[in-house]
Each structure stands twice: as structure tokens, then as C-alpha cells.
Amino acid sequence: MGTAMNPASMSETRPPRSRRRGRLQLILVLLVALGPMVLATTMYKFKFWVPDSRSFHGELIGNGESRTELGVQSDEKRWQLLVTAPNQCDADCQQLVYLARQIQIGLGRDASRASHALTTAQPLNPEYDARLTREYPQLQRYPLDLKRYHRMAPGVELPQLWIVDPHGNLVLRYGAEVNGKDLLNDLRQLLKLSNIG
Known part of the structure; x- marks a missing residue:
């Protein structure tokens, strides 16, 4: 059974x-x-399936590096258009300083959320220094620590314009050839997406 x-x-x-x-x-x-x-x-x-297209025009930094690591000591708590000049502030540097101010003005009602600044490793030409004092009263100025700058941006000897967020993080970088309209659009997009600064 x-x-x-x-x-x-x-x-x-x-x-x-x-x-x-x-x-x-x-x-x-x-x-x-x-x-x-x-x-x-x-x-x-x-780094797979990452789209090739991008909506910004500058070089994205996006790795948590800060303004301090760039060699600039500042406690600015707004978005900042920072021009760096590791050498003399020549014609390209002066063009970027002018552009930074124009971009801030171009923000319209959001202009108070941003500032513009210049950091140089060498003293400015006295004539240009006087002009900045006279025509750019809101321009913040800082000394540039070249040792830190070269560690952070090796081989970058030409003037650059950096967008820095309110926490002091570097976001985007542009050379002197940047189109002002593109830069303004990038900054507007960042301000639109951001709830800080």
C-alpha cells in the first residue's frame, strides 16, 4: 500500500x-x-546613458569645488558673476568685467539676487582702477591667491568669468569669447531653478 x-x-x-x-x-x-x-x-x-545635449553654454564645474578653492576669499551670499585675472587685467579681462555688470543689470527684477566681482593676482593699472571706482561702484574686488588658483584651474592663464552660487560653489565657467545673451540665459535658468540666493 x-x-x-x-x-x-x-x-x-x-x-x-x-x-x-x-x-x-x-x-x-x-x-x-x-x-x-x-x-x-x-x-x-x-557615465552611461548620459545625454550629449546640454542647455547651458559655459563649462559646467559641478563637482563641489568652491570659490575659496579657486583662491578667492569672499562671504557673498548671492549668486555671483566672478571675473578672475591671474595675470594683468587686459582688454579681455576688462570686457568680462563690463559683461558681468551688464548681465546683472539684464536680470531686471532679479538683479538683487546677484552681484559682480573681480579678483586679480596683480595690481590694476591705476587708470583702470580709478575708472572702476568711478563707473563700477557695486563691483566687489578681491585678491587672487595664485597658488590655489593654479591648483584648481591648471593651465588657465586667460581671464575667466565664473558663475558662483550663494553657497560659494563654482557652477559654470566662461572664457572671454562668451556671448552675453547666452550667459544671461544660463544665469536666468539657474535663478529660476534655484530657491537660494
């Missing part, structure tokens, strides 16, 4: 249908909740 299967022992070896369904639901919830975060982190770390 064959041994009969005991239904009670079968239910002990196999989980009930409702328990399996519950586990499946839990796994699905975890996948839905954690899946996008894991995917995004992996995409960021391994």
Missing part, C-alpha cells in the same frame, strides 16, 4: 499563496522605490 500524502504536511513545506503574493508585492514596491535611485547613481558613476 502506498503512503498517502498528508495535506497538513504539504502546507508546511510550501508557503500559502497569499504569503507568496505578499513577498512579490514587497519586491515590486522595493524595485519601484529603489530602482530609479540605483539606476541614476549607476548612470552618474559610470
Whole structure:
């Protein structure tokens, strides 16, 4: 005679249908909740599926480097258009200083959310210094620590314009050839997306 299967022992070896369904639901919830975060982190770390197109015109810094690491000591708490001149403030530097002021004015009602500044490693030409004092009364000026600057921006000897966020983080960098309209659009976009500064 064959041994009969005991239904009670079968239910002990196999989980009930409702328990399996519950586990499946839990796994699905975890996948839905954690899946996008894991995917995004992996995409960021391994640089795959990253779109080639971009909506900004400057060079994105975006790695947490700060104005202090650039060699500029400032406690500005607004967005800042910062011009750096590791050498003399020549024609390109002066053009960027002018552009920084015009961009701030171009922000219209958001102009109070930004400032413009110049940092130089060498003393300014006395004539240009006097002109800045006279015509650019809101321009903030700082000395540039060349040692830190060269560590942060190796090989960058030409004047640059940097967008700095209210926490002092470097966001975008532009050379002297930047189109003012593009720069203004970039800054407007940042102000629109930001709830700081």
C-alpha cells in the first residue's frame, strides 16, 4: 500500500499563496522605490546613458569645488558673476568685467539676487582702477591667491568669468569669447531653478 500524502504536511513545506503574493508585492514596491535611485547613481558613476545635449553654454564645474578653492576669499551670499585675472587685467579681462555688470543689470527684477566681482593676482593699472571706482561702484574686488588658483584651474592663464552660487560653489565657467545673451540665459535658468540666493 502506498503512503498517502498528508495535506497538513504539504502546507508546511510550501508557503500559502497569499504569503507568496505578499513577498512579490514587497519586491515590486522595493524595485519601484529603489530602482530609479540605483539606476541614476549607476548612470552618474559610470557615465552611461548620459545625454550629449546640454542647455547651458559655459563649462559646467559641478563637482563641489568652491570659490575659496579657486583662491578667492569672499562671504557673498548671492549668486555671483566672478571675473578672475591671474595675470594683468587686459582688454579681455576688462570686457568680462563690463559683461558681468551688464548681465546683472539684464536680470531686471532679479538683479538683487546677484552681484559682480573681480579678483586679480596683480595690481590694476591705476587708470583702470580709478575708472572702476568711478563707473563700477557695486563691483566687489578681491585678491587672487595664485597658488590655489593654479591648483584648481591648471593651465588657465586667460581671464575667466565664473558663475558662483550663494553657497560659494563654482557652477559654470566662461572664457572671454562668451556671448552675453547666452550667459544671461544660463544665469536666468539657474535663478529660476534655484530657491537660494
